Amino acid sequence: MAPAIKNAPAAPTAAATTTQPKKPLSIGTALPYETRTAMHLKGLVPSAVEDFSAQEARAYEQLKTKGTDLEKYIFLSWLRNTNLNLFYRLVLGNLKEIAPIIYTPTVGQACQEFSHIYPFLAPPSSVDGLYIPLNEVDNIDEIIANYRASIPEGCEPETTVITDGSRILGLGDLGMNGMGIPVGKLQLYVAAAGLDPTRCLPIVLDFGTDTPKYLDDPLYLGIRQKRPEDAEFYAATEKVLNGLTKAFPGIFIQFEDFNTPHAFGLLEQWRNKILCFNDDIQGTGSVILAGFISAIKLAGIPARDHRILFVGAGSAGVGVAKQLVDYLVLEHNIPEDEAKAMFWFVDSRGIITSNRGDKLADHKVYFARHDNGDTQCKDLEEALEYVKPTALIGLSTIYKAFSERILTRMNEINTKARPIVFPLSNPKTKAECTFEEAMRYTNNRVLFASGTAFPEYTIPETGELRVPGQGNNMYVFPPIGLGAKLAKPTKITDSLIFAVSRSLSNTLSQEEIARGELYPRIERIRETSAQVAAAFVHQAVREGLAQDQYWIDLVNANPASSATSEIPDGTYSQAVLEQVSQRMWAPAESAQQLLAPKLKL
Numbered sequence: 001m002a003p004a005i006k007n008a009p010a011a012p013t014a015a016a017t018t019t020q021p022k023k024p025l026s027i028g029t030a031l032p033y034e035t036r037t038a039m040h041l042k043g044l045v046p047s048a049v050e051d052f053s054a055q056e057a058r059a060y061e062q063l064k065t066k067g068t069d070l071e072k073y074i075f076l077s078w079l080r081n082t083n084l085n086l087f088y089r090l091v092l093g094n095l096k097e098i099a100p101i102i103y104t105p106t107v108g109q110a111c112q113e114f115s116h117i118y119p120f121l122a123p124p125s126s127v128d129g130l131y132i133p134l135n136e137v138d139n140i141d142e143i144i145a146n147y148r149a150s151i152p153e154g155c156e157p158e159t160t161v162i163t164d165g166s167r168i169l170g171l172g173d174l175g176m177n178g179m180g181i182p183v184g185k186l187q188l189y190v191a192a193a194g195l196d197p198t199r200c201l202p203i204v205l206d207f208g209t210d211t212p213k214y215l216d217d218p219l220y221l222g223i224r225q226k227r228p229e230d231a232e233f234y235a236a237t238e239k240v241l242n243g244l245t246k247a248f249p250g251i252f253i254q255f256e257d258f259n260t261p262h263a264f265g266l267l268e269q270w271r272n273k274i275l276c277f278n279d280d281i282q283g284t285g286s287v288i289l290a291g292f293i294s295a296i297k298l299a300g301i302p303a304r305d306h307r308i309l310f311v312g313a314g315s316a317g318v319g320v321a322k323q324l325v326d327y328l329v330l331e332h333n334i335p336e337d338e339a340k341a342m343f344w345f346v347d348s349r350g351i352i353t354s355n356r357g358d359k360l361a362d363h364k365v366y367f368a369r370h371d372n373g374d375t376q377c378k379d380l381e382e383a384l385e386y387v388k389p390t391a392l393i394g395l396s397t398i399y400k401a402f403s404e405r406i407l408t409r410m411n412e413i414n415t416k417a418r419p420i421v422f423p424l425s426n427p428k429t430k431a432e433c434t435f436e437e438a439m440r441y442t443n444n445r446v447l448f449a450s451g452t453a454f455p456e457y458t459i460p461e462t463g464e465l466r467v468p469g470q471g472n473n474m475y476v477f478p479p480i481g482l483g484a485k486l487a488k489p490t491k492i493t494d495s496l497i498f499a500v501s502r503s504l505s506n507t508l509s510q511e512e513i514a515r516g517e518l519y520p521r522i523e524r525i526r527e528t529s530a531q532v533a534a535a536f537v538h539q540a541v542r543e544g545l546a547q548d549q550y551w552i553d554l555v556n557a558n559p560a561s562s563a564t565s566e567i568p569d570g571t572y573s574q575a576v577l578e579q580v581s582q583r584m585w586a587p588a589e590s591a592q593q594l595l596a597p598k599l600k601l
């Protein structure tokens with residue numbers, strides 16, 4: 001062995017090499033000549049000097065040349081990994097057009113193809129998140145250390161989205177391919193609520209898959225084994241969460257797209273221990289409650305007269321229904337038993353009743369009907385005639401489950417009130433119906449929201465344009481994450497989630513209300529996210545959960561107008577809103593602004 005040389009310079013570590021300031025070639029054409037000279041970039045980039053808007057126009061032009069949505073997804077992913085600032089400029093400037101590519105529906109296809117497109121999503125040196133294999137959970141500290149070494153100092157993650165890929169949108173168990181979802185969700189954290197993009201960490205727990213198609217795919221990039229039993233799953237997840245929270249204390253954790261039993265199980269296990277929430281249960285519950293509050297104002301009958309039929313009793317269906325029960329109890333003073341009795345559920349075996357003959361999963365027991373006598377409805381058609389619902393909510397993953405016949409009957413049944421129809425399953429290939437179908441078969445009377453965005457619809461007879469609501473948790477998880485980052489609550493409670501729903505329903509503009517819309521337009525999502533985050537911060541302080549003294553003092557000095565109300569009503573003060581808005585990250589306007597901290601210009 002060669003003798004050690006005293007005081008020899010240490011070999012460069014991964015950390016040292018990857019945190020070296022990189023030459024900003026991708027923004028190079030936006031750098032003035034003198035800056036290029038100072039940064040030794042002369043001759044390394046074309047000579048034209050242009051501003052960011054020219055770069056943005058070029059990127060948009062390239063985006064438009066892509067023939068398919070998946071190609072657009074790949075192009076945008078590459079752009080994000082090579083020029084973060086330009087990527088978010090492009091996204092924010094074209095949110096309505098780009099959200100369906102980086103998020104549902106295209107992200108669903110990207111996940112299905114993930115192992116095939118992975119190398120083309122980012123340059124080889126980019127670290128886009130953590131892939132944690134089941135057989136490596138004992139080495140979680142090493143994995144985290146590797147990650148830490150790959151990021152610049154000061155970029156420790158403060159927000160993470162974790163999936164194990166076991167229920168990706170309505171597409172089922174995609175295994176490691178599910179990584180596209182945390183990546184996509186975190187882009188919305190940044191775009192919608194201004195979280196710092198350098199401090200967002202997507203994680204996939206690569207715990208195998210039970211889908212033969214992926215296990216048999218020679219290009220599949222996850223571990224090739226079936227999923228573990230529950231005990232091993234929970235033990236492995238615990239190791240990961242302990243490692244993460246030890247390395248990054250206070251990190252905000254979003255559980256995403258776990259299969260339903262594990263979604264409920266993890267939430268129950270962790271909700272009082274760490275700062276976490278489940279987006280599919282609580283986020284979906286919160287966003288749909290917001291739309292529902294608006295819908296029942298427009299429907300034309302008292303809240304307590306509604307009869308709500310859910311198709312699908314998974315994490316999303318049950319999560320939403322529980323939020324609606326809370327609302328009916330708190331806001332309309334309906335006793336819990338009576339509120340619960342306003343709900344019926346259909347799952348793959350028909351209406352859920354206590355005497356159906358099968359053992360109900362734990363999460364279904366609360367809503368099982370006891371008043372059905374001998375009646376059992378085997379499917380939606382029978383259930384519709386039995387319940388005669390005022391509201392039909394789809395979280396079933398069954399494409400076109402709301403057929404022409406079902407929608408026509410919803411219209412016929414609801415002569416006094418406008419029918420509420422929410423086909424919420426994602427992606428588009430799983431949606432229970434389209435906006436056009438819902439309009440057409442209800443004589444344009446429908447109050448509508450869908451999980452995936454549908455095109456606007458022009459009523460042929462009148463030429464009137466109608467805009468569908470997008471009942472998607474993207475309206476709430478970004479502001480919840482922002483509020484959590486600022487106020488630093490010890491945990492996320494049901495009343496915090498309730499305040500978020502109320503505040504989102506308060507964000508509708510007069511014009512949106514007048515047009516009968518149930519959600520704010522997506523173009524306003526930054527503005528509404530700030531308002532919802534401000535309401536979150538107020539509620540966190542009100543409940544004594546907030547730990548950040550700045551926000552505690554600010555809220556106490558500037559209480560919301562309704563600070564004495566017992567019910568979380570989603571209100572906030574202007575002072576808090578202003579401060580929240582100021583803390584939202586936004587892309588830089590110029591190369592100088594972007595590089596200023598590094599260059600000390």
Ligand SMILES: NC(=O)C1=CN([C@@H]2O[C@H](COP(=O)(O)OP(=O)(O)OC[C@H]3O[C@@H](n4cnc5c(N)ncnc54)[C@H](OP(=O)(O)O)[C@@H]3O)[C@@H](O)[C@H]2O)C=CC1
Nearest residue numbers: 169170260312313314315316347348396425426451472473
């Ligand atoms: N809009 C939004 O923001 C969100 C939308 N979603 C979407 O909701 C959907 C469901 O998610 P999640 O609840 O977690 O998934 P699950 O797979 O846990 O739930 C699906 C439910 O649909 C039921 N179902 C299946 N087939 C039928 C059928 N033929 N008729 C009636 N019911 C049926 C299942 O029945 P059984 O229990 O018997 O198997 C189950 O209860 C997904 O498409 C997801 O993308 C989720 C979160 C947010």
Ligand SMILES: CC(=O)C(=O)O
Nearest residue numbers: 169257280426472473
């Ligand atoms: C939107 C979402 O979280 C889902 O479909 O699972």
Ligand SMILES: [Mg+2]
Nearest residue numbers: 256257279280
């Ligand atoms: Mg989800």
